[in-house]
Amino acid sequence: MSTAYRITRDASLRARNTFGVDARAGKLIEVDDADALAEILASESDEACPLVLGGGSNLLFAGNPDGPVLALGSRAFRVIADDGDHVVIRADAGVQWHAFVMATLEQGYRGLENLALIPGTVGAAPIQNIGAYGVEVETLIHAVEAFEHDGRRHVRLDREACDFAYRDSRFKREPDRHIVTAVEFVLSRSGMPQLEYAGIRDELAAMHIDNEPDALQVAEAVIRLRRRKLPDPAVIGNAGSFFKNPIVPLARAEALQAQYEALPMFRVDGAATRKLSAAWLIDACGWKGHRDGDAGVSERHALVLVNHGSASGMQLLDLARRIADSVRERFGVALEPEPRLIGAEW
Numbered sequence: 001m002s003t004a005y006r007i008t009r010d011a012s013l014r015a016r017n018t019f020g021v022d023a024r025a026g027k028l029i030e031v032d033d034a035d036a037l038a039e040i041l042a043s044e045s046d047e048a049c050p051l052v053l054g055g056g057s058n059l060l061f062a063g064n065p066d067g068p069v070l071a072l073g074s075r076a077f078r079v080i081a082d083d084g085d086h087v088v089i090r091a092d093a094g095v096q097w098h099a100f101v102m103a104t105l106e107q108g109y110r111g112l113e114n115l116a117l118i119p120g121t122v123g124a125a126p127i128q129n130i131g132a133y134g135v136e137v138e139t140l141i142h143a144v145e146a147f148e149h150d151g152r153r154h155v156r157l158d159r160e161a162c163d164f165a166y167r168d169s170r171f172k173r174e175p176d177r178h179i180v181t182a183v184e185f186v187l188s189r190s191g192m193p194q195l196e197y198a199g200i201r202d203e204l205a206a207m208h209i210d211n212e213p214d215a216l217q218v219a220e221a222v223i224r225l226r227r228r229k230l231p232d233p234a235v236i237g238n239a240g241s242f243f244k245n246p247i248v249p250l251a252r253a254e255a256l257q258a259q260y261e262a263l264p265m266f267r268v269d270g271a272a273t274r275k276l277s278a279a280w281l282i283d284a285c286g287w288k289g290h291r292d293g294d295a296g297v298s299e300r301h302a303l304v305l306v307n308h309g310s311a312s313g314m315q316l317l318d319l320a321r322r323i324a325d326s327v328r329e330r331f332g333v334a335l336e337p338e339p340r341l342i343g344a345e346w
Helices: 034-042 097-106 124-126 200-206 217-228 252-259 279-282 313-331
Strands: 003-010 026-030 051-053 059-061 067-071 075-080 086-092 141-148 152-158 178-188 239-241 247-249 265-267 275-278 296-297 304-307 340-342
Touching: 026 034, 026 152, 034 141, 034 152, 034 178, 059 313, 067 178, 097 217, 124 178, 200 217, 247 252, 252 275, 275 279, 279 313, 296 313, 304 313
Parallel strands: 026 067, 051 067, 059 340
Antiparallel strands: 003 026, 075 086, 086 178, 141 152, 141 178, 239 304, 247 275, 265 275, 296 304
8 A cells, every 4th residue: 555645444523524523434544645635546446536634724524434535644734836015825725814913924925815724625615615814715825726526637626627616616515536635715915804704803903903904914803703702613513604695586685674674795806696694583483502412503603503412413414404494484594504514404
């Protein structure tokens, strides 16, 4: 067997998902060199692409995975292009996301500051099209490098080919087609910070930053906000926001806001739709702080499902479905989960 990867049979995945739920992989393949993927997949009899685990923060194990599980361990990043104003940085999929964000900021590159403290790895970022505080990662992605399962070859997809959408991408819609191996980001040495999202300016003021903040100061404000609002997965199992903010037709949004004046809504691409606050809808249905055994909803944020200790993935999924049913019944709005569900359908 190649020294570029290691195989463990009947491997526990509890420490490999931020919900901390029990799940087991019949075969866990830990890969140090993405060039070994062709050899690995050629030796696998499974037709489907292995389940790729990064930080385990974007999925819920409602059951054990059917096939092998693959974890990419390479963690290097470097500048591959520099025109003076902008740089292109290539980061391996296994790089821890928050560490990467802070490293780029400390080197003087702007762009990722609003995405600080998001759990997970670089490889998960384009799959989920992660976003926070007014910034989505697709706007900073130059290209995604991946291993194509059917063609048994490495490919490089530019941003347009990734077909990004809100918390979505071609990689999420076609999970058995590609394994993301690295991501290239375009960052700048200058530029205006994104401060319009609710809470950032107030947090900067609380930090006694009155002038235009630098990128590191914006990141610190985001970190303070996230730590105050969201539970730490190292303390209590969770995957961050469990539900997407629903996007509805403009007429429907206006009708709801006429009935519920406090309902937050946001403009999205085009004038025909609005994005509603899933947290507000869930909170209005009385779920914030709810607990059924060890499956619950965070007291800090209604979007966050939590595992108080020994909840199973199916118990958490059952709670999520009941939350969504109550929102649909009261407001006529459908909620969809952000994390990928393993072993069950929504």
